[in-house]
Amino acid sequence: MTEPRHFNAHCHLELSHLRGAIPPGMPFVEWLSHIVTLKRNRPPEESRAAAADAIRELAASGTGGVLDIDAMGTGNAALRDARFPAISFTEIIDFDPALGAWAVDRTIERQSAYGELPETLRLGVSPHAPYTTTPRLLRAAASKAAEYQQWLCIHVSETPEETEMFVAGTGALHDYLRDVGVLPPGWKPPEMRPVAYLNAMGALGPRTLLAHLNDIDDSDLRILGEKRVSAVVCPGTHVYFDRGEFPLRRLLDAGIPTYLGTDSLASNESLDMAREIDLAAALSPGLPRETIEDRAAWERAADFGFET
Template identity: 35%
Template sequence: MDKTIITADYLLDAQGKTQKGWGILVRGAVIEKAGPLNDILSVSQNTEAVDLGRALLSPGLINCHNHLELTALGPRIHRTKIFTDWLDEVRELRDSLDDDYLVESTVQGVDESIAAGVTTVVDHCKSGTARKALESKPVRAIIAHELIAFDRKTFAESKPGWKERLAWPESERFRHGLAPHAPYSTSKELLEWVKRYKDERDFVISMHTLENPHEVEFLETGRGYFHDFLEHLGILQDDFDPPGVGPVEFLNDLGLLGKKFILVHGNYLTDEDIEIVRAGGTTVCYCPRSHHYFYHENYPLKNLLKAGINVALGTDSMVSNWSLSMLEEMRFVYENYEAVSPETIFRMATRNGARAIGEEKKLGCLAEGYAADIIAIALPQKSDNALKDALSPEAKTIFTMIGGDTAYKNM
């Protein structure tokens, strides 16, 4: 089987520490060894070597939240503080586009992601086009089929199509997941249907939750901002019976929270919510620049980390962000949270992402037996701290390997 030695000035090791003068021996799709270069060379002479120079070797970045099909729509959507206006605009535009456009849009998003060091993505896909787009691409993906149905009619009409998609064969690179869209766009009946799939097939479940503060009032009382929005869409059931609790308690009562549940955003998680999330081992996916895009303030990152929650990172899509670069998300955290260390930021973007999708024994780490998902970030000559330098504006991804195959190289 093919062997390759990959080296650079610095390497992020399995303990999250930076090592100098280390290398990685890749055999086929897997890391055979990561360690001091002398040790690597002693076990594999006459092997092809790739030296990436003044760069940091890091595990591939895991983007825990995206909607790749929306990539090309980015420039056509207007930034606004009024969330439901934005939802309306995105929904109308997406529904007006044909599948070929959305496949191309997804391909564009995958190419941008790989060039930015993303090796795995959790992709909310509503149109069902992701599989076609991803077939030709090396990226790993959880295709989280996005489910939107608040009323019974839409749910009944949508179910056959969803079941059909869930029958697609999975592969080493792509697996199914389910993405009930949000607490204000999914009925209890739909969420119970998702729970049955979760139990039967152990899917990753990903859901926008507490992205917006009005979700609480809607679930507690059935009134307010989202009541008016659903009424405007004509899909508010006359007999809608709000659960009378906030979204986190509601999802927990349904048995949905826990391992392999990705609570996306969590912008308005309270201390009580955080305790429920922590107790179940749920992942929270923070989307730093999407949070900023909607002018939200004070993300509870420090409280989440202090509570020991598995916090992963996501870009969200190009309709609420300026790029699909995870490195830029990481830089945003670095520049805005003095108390969060570069080591923690890299862990959120790698190991925590792997844990979010139940792949912590395979992805997110440069160590023996892990998948050879490796990136190199070229470092500016700034300090002797490679992780800090990797988060500086001048740093950029120059190499992306996925499963032992070079997917991107720009040196």
């Protein structure tokens, strides 16, 4: 491995076999439905092999460590095999309002089944997003993460449709989840913005990392600051979905420790952090390039307990 230069704070190695599978520019909800089908229909061996290639790509492009979301176990397996420095966040998605604590317990069991991990690999917990989890699940995940001293990573405020679902109970994301039959019958919106909702569930704290945060307002920034959470933004994915304002500058101005990540190859064409820095610079007029480079520097990994 070349001398590490970069730290990638958000990836889904297990989706590396879906590189180029979905053309860019599609609305997020449509992309989501494609991902669900593709994940179901492709064999796990394909995912594991592509994740191993992706780790080699990370190392070759100067990334020294990664925060990776893992739902299928294949990303975790590839990280174990490669002994690549990482936190592997076990992802939890469960829509049943009664089974939240059970889903979290099952996740912890899955983690114990990994047995002894190489010293390069630690575990975290990732309740996927406010719209794919339940209040009980979020509360249980936050309490288990604290008990096991693990980081918590949650995707939040990625799109205006997510905000609309949580504030008003309407919109494309809400309708998609209802139409595919996963939204519990009688589901009611909490009538709160997603960040405020996560806060009400006790999920925000100094060991919480929130991914995306594209659709945020000043009330969200205030909560993030008060709870001392960290944030990760993903320039390549931002461009892929042709999203609006890139939130990096607002987050940094509000004093939120913010990092850069590639997200997965299902919504990005490369895992090269140098490209992410270029994209972030292009998306953040007025923000000094050195500031952006610093947020993606390998030294930043020390904030997550990596030895840099």
